[in-house]
Amino acid sequence: xxxxxxxxxxxxxxxxxEILHQGWVGVDKECIxxxxxxxxxxxxxxxxxIDARGGIIMPxxxxxxxxxxxxxxxxxxxxxxxxxxxxxxxxxxxERLARESVYMGSLLACAEMILSGTTCFCDSYRFGEEVxxxxxxxxxxxxxxxLFTGLAAGGDRGDTLPARLGNHALVTVAVGLPSVxxxxxxxxxGAAALAGKHGVPLVMPxxxxxxxxxxxxxxxxxxxxxxxxxxGLLGPGLVAxxxxxxxxxxxxxxxxxxxxVVHCPESDMACASGVAPIPRLLGRGVxxxxxxxxxxSNGDLDLFCEMDTAAKxxxxxxxxxxxxxxxxxxxxxxxxxxxxxxxxxxxxxxxTGKRADxxxxxxxxxxxxxxxxxxxxxxxxxxxxxxxxxVIDGKLVMADREIKSMDLGTVxxxxxxxxxxxxxx
Amino acid sequence: xxxxxxxxxxxxxxxxxEILHQGWVGVDKECIxxxxxxxxxxxxxxxxxIDARGGIIMPxxxxxxxxxxxxxxxxxxxxxxxxxxxxxxxxxxxERLARESVYMGSLLACAEMILSGTTCFCDSYRFGEEVxxxxxxxxxxxxxxxLFTGLAAGGDRGDTLPARLGNHALVTVAVGLPSVxxxxxxxxxGAAALAGKHGVPLVMPxxxxxxxxxxxxxxxxxxxxxxxxxxGLLGPGLVAxxxxxxxxxxxxxxxxxxxxVVHCPESDMACASGVAPIPRLLGRGVxxxxxxxxxxSNGDLDLFCEMDTAAKxxxxxxxxxxxxxxxxxxxxxxxxxxxxxxxxxxxxxxxTGKRADxxxxxxxxxxxxxxxxxxxxxxxxxxxxxxxxxVIDGKLVMADREIKSMDLGTVxxxxxxxxxxxxxx
Numbered sequence: 001x002x003x004x005x006x007x008x009x010x011x012x013x014x015x016x017x018e019i020l021h022q023g024w025v026g027v028d029k030e031c032i033x034x035x036x037x038x039x040x041x042x043x044x045x046x047x048x049x050i051d052a053r054g055g056i057i058m059p060x061x062x063x064x065x066x067x068x069x070x071x072x073x074x075x076x077x078x079x080x081x082x083x084x085x086x087x088x089x090x091x092x093x094x095e096r097l098a099r100e101s102v103y104m105g106s107l108l109a110c111a112e113m114i115l116s117g118t119t120c121f122c123d124s125y126r127f128g129e130e131v132x133x134x135x136x137x138x139x140x141x142x143x144x145x146x147l148f149t150g151l152a153a154g155g156d157r158g159d160t161l162p163a164r165l166g167n168h169a170l171v172t173v174a175v176g177l178p179s180v181x182x183x184x185x186x187x188x189x190g191a192a193a194l195a196g197k198h199g200v201p202l203v204m205p206x207x208x209x210x211x212x213x214x215x216x217x218x219x220x221x222x223x224x225x226x227x228x229x230x231x232g233l234l235g236p237g238l239v240a241x242x243x244x245x246x247x248x249x250x251x252x253x254x255x256x257x258x259x260x261v262v263h264c265p266e267s268d269m270a271c272a273s274g275v276a277p278i279p280r281l282l283g284r285g286v287x288x289x290x291x292x293x294x295x296x297s298n299g300d301l302d303l304f305c306e307m308d309t310a311a312k313x314x315x316x317x318x319x320x321x322x323x324x325x326x327x328x329x330x331x332x333x334x335x336x337x338x339x340x341x342x343x344x345x346x347x348x349x350x351x352t353g354k355r356a357d358x359x360x361x362x363x364x365x366x367x368x369x370x371x372x373x374x375x376x377x378x379x380x381x382x383x384x385x386x387x388x389x390x391v392i393d394g395k396l397v398m399a400d401r402e403i404k405s406m407d408l409g410t411v412x413x414x415x416x417x418x419x420x421x422x423x424x425x
Numbered sequence: 426x427x428x429x430x431x432x433x434x435x436x437x438x439x440x441x442x443e444i445l446h447q448g449w450v451g452v453d454k455e456c457i458x459x460x461x462x463x464x465x466x467x468x469x470x471x472x473x474x475i476d477a478r479g480g481i482i483m484p485x486x487x488x489x490x491x492x493x494x495x496x497x498x499x500x501x502x503x504x505x506x507x508x509x510x511x512x513x514x515x516x517x518x519x520e521r522l523a524r525e526s527v528y529m530g531s532l533l534a535c536a537e538m539i540l541s542g543t544t545c546f547c548d549s550y551r552f553g554e555e556v557x558x559x560x561x562x563x564x565x566x567x568x569x570x571x572l573f574t575g576l577a578a579g580g581d582r583g584d585t586l587p588a589r590l591g592n593h594a595l596v597t598v599a600v601g602l603p604s605v606x607x608x609x610x611x612x613x614x615g616a617a618a619l620a621g622k623h624g625v626p627l628v629m630p631x632x633x634x635x636x637x638x639x640x641x642x643x644x645x646x647x648x649x650x651x652x653x654x655x656x657g658l659l660g661p662g663l664v665a666x667x668x669x670x671x672x673x674x675x676x677x678x679x680x681x682x683x684x685x686v687v688h689c690p691e692s693d694m695a696c697a698s699g700v701a702p703i704p705r706l707l708g709r710g711v712x713x714x715x716x717x718x719x720x721x722s723n724g725d726l727d728l729f730c731e732m733d734t735a736a737k738x739x740x741x742x743x744x745x746x747x748x749x750x751x752x753x754x755x756x757x758x759x760x761x762x763x764x765x766x767x768x769x770x771x772x773x774x775x776x777t778g779k780r781a782d783x784x785x786x787x788x789x790x791x792x793x794x795x796x797x798x799x800x801x802x803x804x805x806x807x808x809x810x811x812x813x814x815x816v817i818d819g820k821l822v823m824a825d826r827e828i829k830s831m832d833l834g835t836v837x838x839x840x841x842x843x844x845x846x847x848x849x850x
Contacts, residue, residue: 009850021850075801078751111791269737270805272746299733299805300792308724309734312694321697326503366536367725369837370844376500380695380724385810412794419795425434425446 001046003027008052013349027356030394060119060357061303062337064262065291068109069102073296102127106134116302116384119357124176136168139397145176177204208242225250244274260340267293289337302384326375362388426471428452433477438774452781455819485544485782486728487762489687490716493534494527498721527552531559541727541809544782549601561593564822570601602629633667650675669699680709685765692718714762727809751800787813
């Protein structure tokens with residue numbers, strides 16, 4: 001074997017939610033070749049050995065919805081109503097963003113994601129090829145969408161994205177749309193046709209705000225989900241981000257068409273958009289993943305925070321502490337996130353034959369002692385900063401909190417320079 | 426000067442919310458002696474110099490409500506309804522907890538609090554003298570209450586606490602009560618009399634659950650706050666934790682009597698207790714601090730998480746993104762927390778003459794670049810693990826993430842040993 005992660009509690013996140021309490025995972029080239037309990041560890045070991053030192057060995061997290069380059073705007077004019085924030089502060093800066101700035105912002109976002117346990121992310125922004133290049137440079141698996149229409153400078157370029165993406169082994173394509181209300185029926189159908197042609201997901205916010213719902217209802221006499229159904233857009237390849245203001249009928253449609261949902265609790269809270277009906281979607285069997293949304297609206301790109309918030313938010317919103325348990329939150333951040341992106345054959349769980357996307361969560365922190373249950377520890381007590389190592393596609397991308405592939409200091413200085421012109425301190 | 430913290434952005438949290446963009450804070454013995462901008466830094470410097478390296482220099486955080494020893498139960502049977510969790514799992518273990526276990530659990534909690542920026546906490550549990558000893562050993566400022574009645578083994582011992590506390594320079598006393606519904610009128614009045622006699626706060630949950638409210642209404646025909654008023658218990662020394670299910674009249678009573686409120690958003694969410702009407706309390710001018718509540722219900726003792734959650738939760742609950750801004754969240758975690766505990770003459774802001782309770786937040790993390798606004802960075806993007814140094818009462822308690830006063834490894838091993846018997850992994 002080329003690489004072994006050993007001496008940890010292996011959470012496989014496979015169908016049986018199997019746990020190897022003292023286990024190891026072996027990697028050959030890009031794939032998981034074997035795993036077992038400590039006494040079966042092959043000797044001599046692999047070329048690269050990662051000692052989890054009693055920590056948790058688990059699949060890397062999947063961030064199903066973000067806008068990596070917007071890391072450049074983190075904290076800019078925050079606390080304003082979303083549209084004032086976006087239109088008055090972010091967009092004016094945003095539209096002048098040069099290609100190189102998009103690359104630098106994406107690099108920094110990739111670093112933050114790797115250092116908080118994400119091994120795969122789905123992005124929607126402009127200059128998708130720059131986001132892809134950043135993912136590829138840092139070694140992250142990515143599904144890169146580009147806004148098919150909407151934002152001026154990037155408008156209607158989504159159709160050329162597959163050609164522009166270049167040859168990045170871990171990057172695949174998605175078609176992105178800014179929102180149901182901001183696109184014409186023709187654009188929606190064009191985007192769906194493009195996604196269908198390339199066999200890639202169509203990623204878009206659906207029913208994110210009350211305003212969007214009332215606009216669509218006024219224009220088309222239907223809910224956003226109902227309107228998308230009438231256009232033939234509902235299907236297993238539709239990644240419906242946010243999905244906050246859904247009717248029971250919308251949820252039934254989601255289930256019927258196997259629409260995927262990305263829940264972004266922290267960003268939805270910060271934007272005062274509402275609380276998505278996740279427990280009811282889960283109850284119907286809809287596949288739900290987690291997303292941070294942009295660092296600019298959320299504050300961070302840390303899926304550990306998202307798991308914690310998702311679990312707690314729905315408990316209080318439903319006034320029922322059993323409504324989302326810790327296992328469910330970890331599933332949303334791993335295997336179900338992979339399902340949302342159509343990548344569950346590749347990542348999201350530790351199973352022989354899958355690509356080796358593995359993280360190690362250090363359990364030696366003073367805030368992680370004692371431990372009764374690894375799932376509740378991951379959700380309620382661990383932080384992104386507890387991730388000690390990250391293997392993506394069989395490659396050791398981060399060890400002891402150091403990213404192998406980039407000079408983080410140079411990237412941070414570059415970003416500081418870009419942002420100083422926008423008023424950063 | 427004995428100690429200088431220099432080369433940072435000084436957030437004073439004083440009345441004018443003054444910020445020194447490149448500043449220093451000088452300490453003589455226990456107190457803040459001077460502060461200024463970088464060009465006024467006295468030369469030669471102090472005996473101990475702490476270089477903030479461009480980070481944030483700010484008052485230490487005040488955790489107004491916790492149960493430090495319950496760190497021993499973090500993650501135990503989590504996700505159950507609160508009463509099943511408490512009665513079936515926690516209390517049976519809890520009541521057998523030996524004095525030494527309380528001390529060890531408290532030591533670990535103190536370490537976690539110091540390492541996430543807390544310099545002062547208010548505790549309610551049994552064996553108050555052990556909690557006090559742990560605070561004193563680690564160098565934390567503390568207000569230690571003891572449950573005056575209720576939990577069997579600790580029952581009715583609050584009246585002897587002042588005598589038992591011993592001579593810990595940074596520890597003062599509070600009288601604690603488990604809840605309005607669990608005490609008789611006589612016990613409530615006895616506790617209040619005791620608090621009055623010693624001139625210390627009376628700390629208790631008020632209107633934490635719907636069940637409590639309906640019990641009190643059934644028994645006394647009033648809301649919990651109204652009932653406490655009828656007993657003469659409302660006043661500036663009452664620290665009303667949680668305060669979730671309040672009527673408009675209750676809030677008016679709080680303002681009228683200058684009752685203090687401790688908001689524990691994460692624990693309230695995890696227990697599905699409800700969302701406290703914090704924006705309306707703030708609108709009436711009621712003083713509100715933040716608390717983590719127990720590590721067992723919350724998952725952690727990190728006030729950075731609490732600031733983030735408080736700000737986001739109220740935005741989505743009120744569907745208004747301007748309802749609590751980042752400055753307000755930082756105030757709740759610092760100066761207003763100190764006010765809640767009656768310690769605002771001593772801590773909670775950086776002002777000459779106050780005790781030197783100072784933390785340094787490192788801004789060199791990849792998730793903190795760029796920075797447009799220090800308050801929004803603290804609330805939405807920074808984590809407890811970004812706290813680089815902590816000075817309490819003029820003493821350097823933590824530097825470069827190392828606590829000076831204790832051997833953390835030994836404490837963690839001790840706690841692991843205690844908890845293994847309870848089923849910890």
